[in-house]
Amino acid sequence: MGSVYSVVPIIMPDQAILNHVARIIAAVTPQMPADAALRRYFYEHTYLAPQMRRAISRGVFICFRWKRWLDPQASRQTQAEHAMMLDERFQKDPRSVKAEALEARAVPDWLKAEMDLTPDYLRQIQREPALWLRARPGKAHQLAESLGKCEFTPASPDAVRYLGEKDLFRTPQFHEGEFEIQDLASQMVGIAAAPAAKQTWWDTCAGEGGKTLHLADLMQNKGLIWVTDRSEKRLQVFKKRSTRAKLYNHRSAFWDGSNHLPTKAKFDGILIDAPCSGVGTWQRNPHARWTTTIDDVRELATTQLTLLNHVAGSLKTGGRLIYAVCTLTRTETTGVVAAFSAAHPELAPAPLALPNANGASTAYLWPQDLTANGMFIAAWQKS
Numbered sequence: 001m002g003s004v005y006s007v008v009p010i011i012m013p014d015q016a017i018l019n020h021v022a023r024i025i026a027a028v029t030p031q032m033p034a035d036a037a038l039r040r041y042f043y044e045h046t047y048l049a050p051q052m053r054r055a056i057s058r059g060v061f062i063c064f065r066w067k068r069w070l071d072p073q074a075s076r077q078t079q080a081e082h083a084m085m086l087d088e089r090f091q092k093d094p095r096s097v098k099a100e101a102l103e104a105r106a107v108p109d110w111l112k113a114e115m116d117l118t119p120d121y122l123r124q125i126q127r128e129p130a131l132w133l134r135a136r137p138g139k140a141h142q143l144a145e146s147l148g149k150c151e152f153t154p155a156s157p158d159a160v161r162y163l164g165e166k167d168l169f170r171t172p173q174f175h176e177g178e179f180e181i182q183d184l185a186s187q188m189v190g191i192a193a194a195p196a197a198k199q200t201w202w203d204t205c206a207g208e209g210g211k212t213l214h215l216a217d218l219m220q221n222k223g224l225i226w227v228t229d230r231s232e233k234r235l236q237v238f239k240k241r242s243t244r245a246k247l248y249n250h251r252s253a254f255w256d257g258s259n260h261l262p263t264k265a266k267f268d269g270i271l272i273d274a275p276c277s278g279v280g281t282w283q284r285n286p287h288a289r290w291t292t293t294i295d296d297v298r299e300l301a302t303t304q305l306t307l308l309n310h311v312a313g314s315l316k317t318g319g320r321l322i323y324a325v326c327t328l329t330r331t332e333t334t335g336v337v338a339a340f341s342a343a344h345p346e347l348a349p350a351p352l353a354l355p356n357a358n359g360a361s362t363a364y365l366w367p368q369d370l371t372a373n374g375m376f377i378a379a380w381q382k383s
């Protein structure tokens with residue numbers, strides 16, 4: 001392993017942080033993912049200050065980003081210490097780790113057959129993820145000024161990258177509905193969908209409504225969005241979020257993805273933000289690299305195709321269907337698109353309303369280009 005080390009001086013990690021990190025990684029299992037283990041640990045250790053919590057969370061995620069560099073026989077403390085030192089060296093000098101080492105160790109072996117693992121992509125997923133906010137339309141500068149420590153992106157006028165350390169959920173701006181915490185790649189899905197005011201849309205896999213709220217904002221709180229999911233609990237969270245955002249142009253209903261549709265209505269637009277393997281979120285959620293399998297990818301692609309087939313008949317003539325997945329595997333992206341297009345000659349590939357899409361009907365959004373999650377988006381129009 002001598003080749004991965006450079007001459008960059010590094011600072012030894014804090015022992016107290018290492019002890020917390022070691023305890024948390026010991027509790028992580030496929031059934032208890034790292035983020036759930038962290039939540040439980042913080043619930044049980046209420047005395048930990050926000051700054052300490054941030055350092056511990058960071059340490060836990062670092063351990064999973066560098067997992068395959070660590071000696072599984074070593075103590076959890078030693079593993080955590082090694083991971084944090086490797087990480088510090090890498091953040092100071094990303095070229096200190098060779099691309100071949102990243103390809104062999106930063107992702108599971110099955111991924112190679114599913115996507116092109118470029119050095120830029122692999123280096124990006126070893127970095128700390130960015131925190132993105134979506135300001136209400138036209139209010140990004142006002143929000144950035146009131147929160148402080150924000151940056152903008154040419155990708156979207158309403159996106160704001162937050163670089164500060166405030167607990168955003170406790171800010172008055174959050175409680176006033178002035179922003180949503182939403183990854184930039186997710187914001188690009190709303191932009192690609194480009195719903196117009198007074199149209200009728202269906203957000204089929206709405207979950208807690210992150211993208212629904214964006215669609216509602218883009219529709220200027222006019223028209224109607226049907227909001228469905230198979231999780232009633234998530235739909236309840238959406239209702240609270242929409243009240244905070246003062247967005248009322250929606251109606252929610254249960255839909256389990258079956259061919260028993262929640263409505264006979266026909267739509268100007270349908271968004272399927274489908275359940276997926278989440279490979280695009282592996283920078284933020286590195287533990288999932290080691291629990292997601294190729295069988296999951298294949299099974300999810302079947303579900304994605306089924307969902308698309310079930311909603312295709314609900315488009316009006318001229319209506320647009322948007323398919324989005326926060327993954328980058330070929331099976332769940334171009335594989336699903338090819339199978340669906342072949343079965344639906346009544347739907348033509350349609351241009352995505354994305355900057356730089358140049359008329360393309362499909363787009364991969366890469367973490368290294370956007371400094372955000374990876375995402376795939378496709379669009380069709382009913383002729």
Ligand SMILES: C[S@@+](CC[C@H](N)C(=O)[O-])C[C@H]1O[C@@H](n2cnc3c(N)ncnc32)[C@H](O)[C@@H]1O
Pocket residue numbers: 186204205206207208209210211212229230231234255256257258273274275276303
């Ligand atoms: C990617 S998440 C949606 C995230 C959401 N659109 C957002 O922006 O916050 C996928 C959603 O699909 C739902 N889901 C999973 N399988 C489903 C199925 N077979 N039918 C309908 N919804 C399903 C899940 O409950 C989950 O909320």
